[in-house]
Every structure is written in structure tokens, then in C-alpha cells.
Amino acid sequence: MIKVLEDLVDALSTLPAIGKKSAWRLAVHLMERPKDEVASLADAILRAREELTRCKRCFSYSEKEICPVCESSSRDQRCICVVEKAIDIFAIEKVGRYRGVYHVLGGVLSPLNGITADKLKLKELKDRVILENPGEIIIGFGGSADAETTALYIARIFRDIDIKITRLARGMPAGMELEYVDQLTLSQALNERTEITYGNE
Ligand SMILES: [Zn+2]
Structure with a gap:
């Protein structure tokens, strides 16, 4: 088996609502896309994870201490x-x-x-x-x-x-x-x- 592909499938199947079959489909799809497209997807995931925090007032996701709804x-x-x-x-x-x-x-x-x-x-x-x-x-x-x-x-x-x-x-x-x-x-x-x-x- 191709270890690097299997690792990707394993990682994807930890996501909610993604079974093994869907994980395989996603993995194969990603491998067929241009490299820069995959890179920007990976970057978007990382950026959201790093930049999103919780609103101090309502505990929803926010980029700032207070979310737009609380501020509006x-x-x-x-x-x-x-x-x-x-x-x-x-x-x-x-x-x-x-x-x-x-x-x-x-x-x-x-x-x-x-x-x-x-x-x-x-x-x-x-x-x-x-x-x-x-x-x-x-x-x-x-x-x-x-x-x-x-x-x-x-x-x-x-x-x-x-x-x-x-x-x-x-x-x-x-x-x-x-x-x-x-x-x-x-x-x-x-x-x-x-x-x-x-x-x-
Ligand atoms: Zn809020």
C-alpha cells in the first residue's frame, strides 16, 4: 500500500461525517488537483485554526476579542x-x-x-x-x-x-x-x- 496516501485517508477520516470511503474519495480528489490549489486549502485550514478565537462575551468564534454580532x-x-x-x-x-x-x-x-x-x-x-x-x-x-x-x-x-x-x-x-x-x-x-x-x- 502507499503509506503517504493511507496516512492522508486516516487523517481525513477523523473528520466528522467522513467515513473511510469518503476519505478515500477526498484524498484521491486532492491528489489530482494542482499543487497550489491544495496548498491554499491547507493554508485556509491553518489560518482559521490560528486566527479564530472565542468571543469573550458570547463564546462564539471570532477574529477579535468581541465578535461582530456582539458588537453590532x-x-x-x-x-x-x-x-x-x-x-x-x-x-x-x-x-x-x-x-x-x-x-x-x-x-x-x-x-x-x-x-x-x-x-x-x-x-x-x-x-x-x-x-x-x-x-x-x-x-x-x-x-x-x-x-x-x-x-x-x-x-x-x-x-x-x-x-x-x-x-x-x-x-x-x-x-x-x-x-x-x-x-x-x-x-x-x-x-x-x-x-x-x-x-x-
Ligand atoms: Zn460574541
């Missing part, structure tokens, strides 16, 4: 949508309806997998809410059981704070992560969001 005067800075992962922001932005800002939690509670509250940006969320005093927190999670538990956990954190907490409307496909939800469903789920109050859920 055309966004409603008093409405915070809490999402599991930064990729969920891209899903919501694609819908093009949401005008507020975000808070990336870094996952949802999953004690069986070792994801406890201290592993997520929950304390940061509480500190931020106390500091910024927003009018609304939208819990923008997908439909997994862990996401549900986390939503109630967040409602409990803020039970003594005067803030409106809403969640995406029911009808988010059960068990589905937000990034895979289609735009129409997501748009409706945002429009028809419902308030949650700790204690009556």
Missing part, C-alpha cells in the same frame, strides 16, 4: 439566545429572522458522559445576565432529552431573577440537533417560542 448596534443586545454549539448560530443566522445576540454553552448537561454544569458556560451565562440585565433569554436547543434537562436547569438558575425565559416552540424534531433542523421549522420554532417558568413544567 443593529442587533438587539438585550435578547440572548442560548445555544449548545457555535455551529447552531450559523443555523439560526441562515434563517435570517433573529435580531438578538447569542451565548454558546459548549454543549448540554449529560452527567453520564461526564458533562456536568461546571463544564459548560453556565456560570458565565449567569454572570452575564446579572451584568447586562437582558430582557429575554431564548433557549435555542435541539430536541434531545439532555437538551430538555438543560433548559429546565437554566430556568432554575434564573428563578429568582426577573427575566423572561423562552424556548423554541415544541415541534422541534425529537432527538434532533439544532444544526440539522430545516430552516422553515427553525423559523417557526423561533416565532412561536413559549415562555418557561421554573416550577410549572
